[in-house]
Structures are given as structure tokens and as C-alpha cells.
Amino acid sequence: MNVRLGIIGVLIFTCSLQSFSQISHPKASPFAIVEQEFGLSKIKVEYSRPAVRGRHVFGPQADGQKGLVPYGRIWRVGANESTKITVSTDMQVKGKHLPKGTYALYAFPEENSWEIAFHTNLSHWGDGRKNYNPNEDLFRIKLSLEKLSDHQENFLIAFDSITHNSAQMELTWANTRLVIPFEVDTHAQMELEISRQIESNPTAQTYYEAARYLREQNRDPKRALQYLNHALRIGGDTYYFHRVKSLVEAALGDYKSAIVSAQKSMELANQQDKDEFVRMNQKNIKLWKTLLKDE
Structure with a gap:
């Protein structure tokens, strides 16, 4: 009996040491939250911010090798978990009705335009390539890109052109910017x-x-x-x-x-x-x- 209790005690002690010995590492792509009010509405975005760190980001490299975000492949619009967007009221996004709620945000980048998907399944980790089901998209929109002369090191989601009835959500990384328009009545x-x-x-x-x-x-x-x-x-x-x-x-x-x-x-x-x-x-x-x- 004493031997059994001793073994149990050693196991508990060992597990305790393991749990306390874990080291928290700084994230390569730190988590961020951005919130923007406009009119009587609010948008909240939860995402992670990968850095360029000298790498080629979008599309193929000059030697034909894939960049970090290949064209035509689903991208989580950030890093780590899929990016989440929460809208406090019903909105319009380029003519599409976006009901109040939370959605995963995915992108399908191409050279001159991207498709953006507002996705109803929030459970996917990462870019969701294995489990992503397009039937779970609420809708997709296609948007043109803006090529920048300035360099954006960390992926950035920000808001601009804010009025009582509209706001533009800007996705900027490396030398690429995409603007998603939101409208409310x-x-x-x-x-x-x-x-x-x-x-x-x-x-x-x-x-x-x-x-x-x-x-x-x-x-x-x-x-x-x-x-x-x-x-x-x-x-x-x-x-x-x-x-x-x-x-x-x-x-x-x-x-x-x-x-x-x-x-x-x-x-x-x-x-x-x-x-x-x-x-x-x-x-x-x-x-x-x-x-x-x-x-």
C-alpha cells in the first residue's frame, strides 16, 4: 500500500514539475486586436501579425519557388489561428449582406486581385486547407489590389475613411494593400x-x-x-x-x-x-x- 502511494506521489510530483517547467516563448507572429466604431456600429478583428523578415511574401519568387502566400491557395489572413471578424450590427460588404455576428476571414490571393471569404466555421486552426469547406462560406467578394512603394514589415489590419455610414478595412503587408468596404444604414x-x-x-x-x-x-x-x-x-x-x-x-x-x-x-x-x-x-x-x- 505504501509502495503504491509512493509511486502515485512520484507521478504527481513529476507531472507538477513538467507543468511548471514549460517556458513561454515570444510569438513570431504576435496576436493583435483592432476595433473600430462607425455610426452606431463596431467591427472587431482578432488576428496575428507575421513579419516579412526578408522573405518573399505573395506569389512566386523570381526563381519560380513559392512565396510565403502562394497564389490560388487559401490564406488565413494572418498567422496561427484563423483571423476572426465580429460585426455588431448587420452590414453590407460590396453589396453582400453581412449579418451581425462573428466570422472567420480567409483570402484567396492572386496577382492583381483577391477573393475574400466570410466563413461561418470558426473552428479551423491555421489556413484550414485540410478542413475548409467552401459550402460554409457566407459569401465571397473579389477585390483589386494596390501595390505600394512603401514597405510594411508586419502584416497590418487597420481602418480608414470612416464616416457615420461606412469604414474601409485595410489589409497591408510587404508592398500589397487590399481594402474591404463596410457600409451600414x-x-x-x-x-x-x-x-x-x-x-x-x-x-x-x-x-x-x-x-x-x-x-x-x-x-x-x-x-x-x-x-x-x-x-x-x-x-x-x-x-x-x-x-x-x-x-x-x-x-x-x-x-x-x-x-x-x-x-x-x-x-x-x-x-x-x-x-x-x-x-x-x-x-x-x-x-x-x-x-x-x-x-
């Missing part, structure tokens, strides 16, 4: 959010924010004015409520009312030492008085 999302907030327990700020959005997007000034009037009735006088109201009234061509609202905004802003709002209102009052004379 932020206005439709905002209209749903405005309706939801107004139907629940709206405050003066709720109506003001709804009106300010409509004003900034140059949409439905009559409805924006209704929201502002309601905000003023239930929330009291504020310089920024009157400021936005003046802009909406001017958009409707009612310069007399716009001047009155701007004067009220300027008065309240002056009381709170909001010099910038005083100057903005003064400038608009001068403009609108000129427009009234021209009518």
Missing part, C-alpha cells in the same frame, strides 16, 4: 433609437438629441422643430436648445424666428460665460438679418 438605426427612446420615458434631453441629430443630418427640419419646442416646454431654457432651434428655423427659411432664438441663446450663453456660443450666435444673427433684407 446608420440613419435607419438612429430612427429606431429615436422612436425607442421617445416611446419609453423621454426627457427634454431626449427630444433635444433627436432634433440635433436631424439638424446635423439635414433631415426633416419640421419634425426637428417639433422636438425642440417640446424639449423647451418640459426642460426649461438652455442656450444650446435655443441654439439648435435657431439653426432649424433658419433651415426652414424662418429667419425672423431664427434671430429671436439665436438672441435668446446668446443671452443665456452670456450668463454662463459661454463665449464661443455668444460668437456663433452673433455671426448667425448678422447673416440672417442680411438675408431678411434681401427677401
